Amino acid sequence: MTMAEPLAAEFWQGCAQGELRYRRCEGCGATQFPPRPFCTRCGGATRWAVSRGLGTVYAVTRVERAPTPDFAALAPYDILLVDLDEGFRMMAQGAPGLGIGERVRIAFHRQGERALPRFDRHGEDA
Ligand SMILES: [Zn+2]
Incomplete structure (x- = not known):
């Protein structure tokens, strides 16, 4: 970014x-x-x-090889493009198995020195 x-x-x-x-x-x-x-x-x-951190999955990309050592333990993982309800689009890691059109909610997970955004499925457990 x-x-x-x-x-x-x-x-x-x-x-x-x-x-x-x-x-x-x-x-x-x-x-x-x-x-x-x-x-x-x-x-x-x-x-x-x-x-509010709620949005809809626009695209999903599977990352097989992590770009940095910090992420190596996570690979493979999915990177999502999400349309947030407020009207902007952002890229972030997603929970496994999410598909285009699914509703998601953002959460933050510590990774190295940062808290990184990650999208989880929204609706089933809410
Ligand atoms: Zn303006």
């Missing part, structure tokens, strides 16, 4: 506190993710908002 350094720090701080943070434009209301200081639609300033 590429974003300006101060915004990245605030994003990861949110993850550590169990919050999925994104930016919303103060002008037109468009959601900005990855977080950006200015709106890609109208150029207006953005401010932080906290997602």
Whole structure:
């Protein structure tokens, strides 16, 4: 995920506190993710908002080889593209066996020095 350094720090701080943070434009209301200081639609300033963490799976990719040693113990695992209910799309690890169109909810799991977002199936146990 590429974003300006101060915004990245605030994003990861949110993850550590169990919050999925994104930016919303103060002008037109468009959601900005990855977080950006200015709106890609109208150029207006953005401010932080906290997602409810619920969304729908848009795509699933199986990762057979971990990109870093931190992830080697997890492979193979699934990376999901999820459309959050607030209107932005993000990529994160997913629980095994999730499919396109399924409802998911975000959770945060400590991995190395970070709390990483991961999507779990939503609805069955809720
Ligand atoms: Zn805007």
